[in-house]
Amino acid sequence: MSIPAPFTGKTEHEAHAHRDDIASRMGMWLFLFTELLLFGGLFFLYSVYRYENKEAFHDAARELDTLIGAFNTAILLTSSLTMALSIAAIQKNKKMLSVVFQMITVALGLGFMINKYFEWSLKISHGLYPKSEVMLSLDHGEIIFFGLYYVMTGLHGLHVLVGMVLISVMTNFTLKNIINRDNYVKLEAAGLYWHLVDIIWIFLFPLFYLIT
Amino acid sequence: MSQAAVIHTNGHTSYLEHKGKYSGLKSWIFSTDHKRIGILYLTGLLTFYAVGVVFGFLIRLELIAPGRTIMDAQTYNSIFTLHGVIMIFLFVIPGLPAVFGNFFLPIMIGAKDVAFPRLNLLSWWLYITGGLLAIISILLPGGPADTGWTFYIPYSIRTGTNVLFTMFAAFLLGFSSILTGLNFITTIHRMRAPGMGWFKMPLFSWALYATAWIQILATPIIGITLLLIIVERVLGVGLFDPALGGDPILYQHLFWIYSHPAVYIMIVPAMGVVSEIIPVFARRTIFGYKFIAFSSIGIALFGSLVWAHHMFAVGMSDTGQFVFSLLTFLVAIPSAIKVFNWTATLYKGSIQLDPPMLYALAFIFLFSIGGLTGVMQGALSVDIHITDTAFIVAHFHYVMFGGTGVGIFAALHYWMPKMFGRMYNKKVAKVAFWFFFIGFNTLYFPMFVMGWLGMPRRYYDYLPEYTIYHQISTVGSWILILGLIIMFTNLIRGMRKGPKVTEKNIWGGETLEWQIETPPTHENFAEIPVITEGPYEYKQNEPEYEEAVSHEENGKGKEFK
Numbered sequence: 001m002s003i004p005a006p007f008t009g010k011t012e013h014e015a016h017a018h019r020d021d022i023a024s025r026m027g028m029w030l031f032l033f034t035e036l037l038l039f040g041g042l043f044f045l046y047s048v049y050r051y052e053n054k055e056a057f058h059d060a061a062r063e064l065d066t067l068i069g070a071f072n073t074a075i076l077l078t079s080s081l082t083m084a085l086s087i088a089a090i091q092k093n094k095k096m097l098s099v100v101f102q103m104i105t106v107a108l109g110l111g112f113m114i115n116k117y118f119e120w121s122l123k124i125s126h127g128l129y130p131k132s133e134v135m136l137s138l139d140h141g142e143i144i145f146f147g148l149y150y151v152m153t154g155l156h157g158l159h160v161l162v163g164m165v166l167i168s169v170m171t172n173f174t175l176k177n178i179i180n181r182d183n184y185v186k187l188e189a190a191g192l193y194w195h196l197v198d199i200i201w202i203f204l205f206p207l208f209y210l211i212t
Numbered sequence: 213m214s215q216a217a218v219i220h221t222n223g224h225t226s227y228l229e230h231k232g233k234y235s236g237l238k239s240w241i242f243s244t245d246h247k248r249i250g251i252l253y254l255t256g257l258l259t260f261y262a263v264g265v266v267f268g269f270l271i272r273l274e275l276i277a278p279g280r281t282i283m284d285a286q287t288y289n290s291i292f293t294l295h296g297v298i299m300i301f302l303f304v305i306p307g308l309p310a311v312f313g314n315f316f317l318p319i320m321i322g323a324k325d326v327a328f329p330r331l332n333l334l335s336w337w338l339y340i341t342g343g344l345l346a347i348i349s350i351l352l353p354g355g356p357a358d359t360g361w362t363f364y365i366p367y368s369i370r371t372g373t374n375v376l377f378t379m380f381a382a383f384l385l386g387f388s389s390i391l392t393g394l395n396f397i398t399t400i401h402r403m404r405a406p407g408m409g410w411f412k413m414p415l416f417s418w419a420l421y422a423t424a425w426i427q428i429l430a431t432p433i434i435g436i437t438l439l440l441i442i443v444e445r446v447l448g449v450g451l452f453d454p455a456l457g458g459d460p461i462l463y464q465h466l467f468w469i470y471s472h473p474a475v476y477i478m479i480v481p482a483m484g485v486v487s488e489i490i491p492v493f494a495r496r497t498i499f500g501y502k503f504i505a506f507s508s509i510g511i512a513l514f515g516s517l518v519w520a521h522h523m524f525a526v527g528m529s530d531t532g533q534f535v536f537s538l539l540t541f542l543v544a545i546p547s548a549i550k551v552f553n554w555t556a557t558l559y560k561g562s563i564q565l566d567p568p569m570l571y572a573l574a575f576i577f578l579f580s581i582g583g584l585t586g587v588m589q590g591a592l593s594v595d596i597h598i599t600d601t602a603f604i605v606a607h608f609h610y611v612m613f614g615g616t617g618v619g620i621f622a623a624l625h626y627w628m629p630k631m632f633g634r635m636y637n638k639k640v641a642k643v644a645f646w647f648f649f650i651g652f653n654t655l656y657f658p659m660f661v662m663g664w665l666g667m668p669r670r671y672y673d674y675l676p677e678y679t680i681y682h683q684i685s686t687v688g689s690w691i692l693i694l695g696l697i698i699m700f701t702n703l704i705r706g707m708r709k710g711p712k713v714t715e716k717n718i719w720g721g722e723t724l725e726w727q728i729e730t731p732p733t734h735e736n737f738a739e740i741p742v743i744t745e746g747p748y749e750y751k752q753n754e755p756e757y758e759e760a761v762s763h764e765e766n767g768k769g770k771e772f773k
Binding site: 018020022023024026027030031033034035037038039040041042044045048049052053130131136139140141143144146147148150151155 | 324327328331390394395397398401402403428429431432433435436437439440443447448449450451456457458459462466
């Protein structure tokens with residue numbers, strides 16, 4: 001890692017565009033912190049409503065397919081591994097290997113989304129979607145369970161999409177040598193974001209699929 | 213600004229004249245220079261403020277007599293909502309951090325810019341987009357939101373007005389606020405000049421640091437809460453809707469978990485400004501530097517744990533109410549520490565009543581009234597009596613307008629000559645101040661009285677016995693607005709045509725922004741300074757003065773203090 005040079009700016013351009021990898025990482029961690037709090041609001045709602053509707057949450061969770069959930073968990077965990085490997089590769093100056101790992105990561109993310117698509121469509125074909133007749137006939141607690149299920153996995157899915165776009169941009173940067181052995185903090189930041197997405201799923205999976 | 217002549221200083225041009233990649237308007241709206249971004253925010257902020265003031269004026273005019281006066285009840289509901297949304301999300305919250313924090317934080321800690329200049333520009337774009345969305349929602353069919361700025365459920369999912377727009381605007385503004393906070397924390401951690409230890413930072417930087425933490429800790433919660441109402445309105449998932457089993461009280465909790473700390477996002481930077489101004493115009497070292505610095509952190513900490521005091525009337529458990537009441541009282545301690553330290557700084561100082569100082573003193577006075585009435589509301593029994601009355605309106609206007617608003621005015625009068633290299637008319641500024649101050653108290657003090665007597669807030673109509681208080685209050689609003697018009701005419705005229713200031717240090721301040729060129733050069737510092745002394749070393753009033761002067765004459769005078 002090169003030495004950050006915040007205080008040695010001699011020309012005007014350097015004055016406003018210095019490089020400081022530690023600052024970049026700090027900024028990314030702070031951002032991840034705000035993401036956790038964003039989901040934190042939802043986890044807070046989940047815990048309160050679960051406490052108030054134990055039985056209904058119990059019954060509703062049986063509707064979810066544990067197998068698809070487990071498969072998706074495996075996919076995301078593997079994608080976190082390939083993401084980490086892509087950073088390891090760039091540190092060893094193996095550019096193409098890093099690119100391949102990044103592409104696998106994006107592909108796994110896509111696989112996750114396809115699974116999610118089939119899972120959601122199945123629910124919707126059963127008439128389980130907000131304001132549907134089937135939904136309104138359910139117990140209040142179950143309505144909230146499915147409401148939380150759609151909102152939380154939906155927001156998570158949105159984050160997976162953003163992560164995929166982010167990593168694709170990084171792949172482009174790697175090919176253009178903007179990300180290289182001496183300057184890979186951007187790739188690291190994208191990796192951190194991807195791990196966050198993974199970690200949130202690791203909490204969503206048991207809360208919705210496993211606790212029945 | 214463009215007609216200002218190029219000011220050459222050591223071969224560098226002022227940031228106002230700097231030739232970058234773009235020219236004209238683009239050189240501003242695509243600039244990553246923290247000073248230009250500060251000015252961009254200032255422009256947006258004051259424009260939205262003017263709109264907010266007009267709405268406030270209309271509310272007061274409507275209330276001059278019972279019954280319908282100038283508008284119908286629906287319009288009235290929309291106008292007080294927009295007044296709240298604009299003033300809170302577009303003026304008071306971004307006010308000091310986004311304008312003066314952006315402009316002066318890097319300078320005060322001896323840096324050339326913030327840690328993430330491009331992110332900084334993105335924050336401004338989000339801010340301006342959010343602001344425009346809020347304004348657009350007024351013009352679209354369906355009419356502007358009429359829920360009050362709190363968007364309480366279930367009304368906010370039932371009303372037919374454009375709540376979606378307004379809430380999405382607030383969501384974007386929250387995002388902008390998070391990015392600014394993140395930027396400032398990183399800047400303060402990573403970019404302090406050599407020798408600038410944590411306890412050599414000016415107190416404004418400390419205040420911004422505490423504020424930035426609240427911004428990133430609290431704002432995501434309002435983000436998700438607003439998103440949930442948007443989802444609720446569009447899809448009807450039922451997370452808050454009682455008809456589907458949701459709990460509206462949970463919405464209130466989530467809302468206030470953000471919105472109470474947001475009050476400290478608003479007030480803490482203003483306290484920082486006052487901590488800068490008081491030592492400069494009293495010519496004394498600030499009393500209790502560390503106490504002021506840590507009390508900012510203390511306020512940030514306690515302030516995050518008191519949100520449910522907005523909900524004493526909704527029916528919480530007694531234990532919950534007791535704990536939140538106690539914590540609310542505790543917030544008064546760090547706030548009082550600041551007030552006492554400012555007063556102690558003034559003691560035996562050689563006080564100069566220039567316009568910035570007048571506003572700083574007005575801050576202490578008005579904030580004390582606002583703060584003490586806040587402590588009153590922390591008491592459960594009193595709170596039940598005054599919940600949702602005009603007393604609350606008076607309280608938060610004393611804190612938010614008398615506190616933060618006045619803090620912004622103080623900052624404007626203090627730093628404007630440095631920012632633009634031109635001076636306003638001091639005499640006119642003082643006249644404006646007195647109109648403002650008298651108008652302010654005439655406007656808001658009667659609200660304490662009528663609120664105590666039972667006048668509800670947000671009501672369109674009222675019983676005849678409250679008429680006299682409403683009339684006094686409305687007349688106060690006219691005096692206040694007259695003061696604002698004089699103040700801003702003077703400031704804007706000063707900025708454009710006022711006498712040029714090239715002197716580095718017009719007020720005799722000791723912090724770094726007074727040691728650099730006026731207006732600052734594009735890079736702020738030709739060379740990054742090495743800091744050897746604290747930010748408020750006023751030797752003139754200290755016994756060691758003679759010694760220090762001879763010391764400086766021995767060739768050490770060139771060091772930055």
